Amino acid sequence: MRSTPLSRRRALRTAAAATSAALCVTLLAACGSSGDGAAATAADDGKPVSLTFWGWAKGTKDVVAAFNASHPNIQVVFEEIPAGAAGGYAKLSNAVKAGNAPDVFNVEYPQLPDFVSQGAVQDISKLVDGDLKAKYLPQAVELTSLGGRTWALPLDASPQVFYYRKDLFAKAGITVPKTWDEFRTAAQQLKAAQPDTRIATFFPDDPTTFEAMAWQNGAHWFAAADEAWKADLTGPETRKVADYWQKLADEDLVRVMPSFSQQWTASLQKGETAGYLGATWGGGVLKANLGTAPEVNGTWAAAPMPSWDGSPASGMLGGTTFAVSKDSKKAKAAVEFATWATTTADGFKARISSGTSSAYPAATELVPAAKQAFNTDFYGGQDLYALYADAAKSVKPGWTWGPAMGVTNGSLKDSFGKVAGRTGTIDESLTAAQQATLAEFKNRGLKVAQ
Structure with missing residues (x-):
């Protein structure tokens, strides 16, 4: 039976209302964000998987270049968009509605539940195991886990x-x-x-x-x-x-x-x-x-x-995640890219070495790499990352x-x-x-x- 616009709106409202802790799993079926194509890791013709990625965080272009150089089987095509509040979120929302959203995109912690409630991102729980979650600051994991499910990978913590x-x-x-x-x-x-x-x-x-x-x-x-x-x-x-x-x-x-x-x-x-x-x-x-x-x-x-x-x-204050769009058929490759960008020393050094980013990694084992990469002469050589580490520990949970x-x-x-x-x-x-x-x-x- 063909659904009408009215019936689809009602279905979305019903799904969005089914919340527990954040959002109920009913949202998945209603919004088509279950990620059936999540297993795709390589193109059928043997060519590298091509991922489209939209973001604006400082140093992102350098991260993509470093990833592409070290991952011949997955190549990321990066498009820089305005910061979320400056038009980036509107561009992303419009792309999702039009069915031409990128495979993966950056979204800040405060806006992630909004994108989830609209059915704009995939549930990536099956692609994120306990060992990977354990790498991140617990407060960051808390902000990317809604309704007991994982909707994004955290890039940074922002105390x-x-x-x-x-x-x-x-x-x-x-x-x-x-x-x-x-x-x-x-x-x-x-x-x-x-x-x-x-x-x-x-x-x-x-x-x-x-x-x-x-x-x-x-x-x-x-x-x-x-x-x-x-x-x-x-x-x-x-x-x-x-x-x-x-x-x-x-x-x-x-x-x-x-x-x-x-x-x-x-x-x-x-x-x-x-x-x-x-x-x-x-x-x-x-x-x-x-x-x-x-x-x-x-x-x-x-x-x-x-x-x-x-x-x-x-x-x-802010903080960024990597989310996979609802229609992407390359979720596994997208999560592989996001994992590399958020948990590897090479990924974080590429971001920090530009000198424009002092992001504190949500994957706390990368703090030494970030500290080494960011020149603090502007701050008189102060050990900023020691201060950041203490601040991250003081973030109130809940x-x-x-x-x-x-x-x-x-x-x-x-x-x-x-x-x-x-x-x-x-x-x-x-x-x-x-x-x-x-x-x-x-x-x-x-x-x-x-």
Whole structure:
């Protein structure tokens, strides 16, 4: 019997609603993502298997070149696409709908459940055994395992890190803050000593930075149980973070400007912004954005993220995975490529050696290789990867991303823009995002827990 568009939509909604811990296996049958062609490892004509791969992470082109040179039986054709939030996810979603998606693509942890709920990726559980999972940081495995099944392989872990200008802190007599109370005091001291300089930035266009700070404080925005989703973006742990950053913004103690914009980069170059609350991958981004000019080379350093009580604690800010698209008939080869890229020293050295990536490997045994490959002269030779390792251990477990993060983050981004214009608050933004998220759950036919 031929299905109608309406019946297909109903089937998808029914499948998406069947959740337990994250997503029920019913989704597989409804969305055709079971990967029946997963066994393909070589073309029938004896030629190398050709994989198409889309991504944007720094150093990816070098990784693909190194893989192709060492794997004559599998050749990867790489297409660089815009970063996910900058149009990459829209391009991927459109390709999936049109039936011409790449075999494998990069997707960040927050967006993975969304792609799974839409039936855009394959369940690769049969291709990922316990030995392979054991190579990765447990928190990263947790974020790629939904409903007891494996949907992607983790590339990096992205705990929070505080990057700061040593010279500007010393000039103002500031010690590196260990707590958020100390951070506020340091912000006040820096502004008093250098009126044109601020300690850090609130990014109105990037909700993930705020989300990581809520995670760090023990918030849990999403949970799924008894085939229903719960969303709580306005709990006390999150409101504490919101109130804190609202006061910093209201008192002009931090910059409020778009992330990685020319405006933001210029403020760093001029010494008007003395710190960056980022993640492990931010070390390479900061270095690449500022270059190696003598006036800044060696003046930056990194420290643990401030926490509420001074003890090590972190959320994850971003982080990338390798997922196999639902229609690929080459899943086994795709997983072989993703495994090599995420668990081998050669794969990670290729990524890091470009100097633009300071990714912390989710496969923790690769930390020495990453450390060796990333030149830290920009940071005065500091052992960044020792700091990153400690930060990774401090990531709080139990965080779950929701199945509609595109809508959640879209709402936050729109509302955070009002914070920049002083026509709205962070708290109001969270309330609006909560409402938008729950509305999207119902629109998709997902059960909502009360």
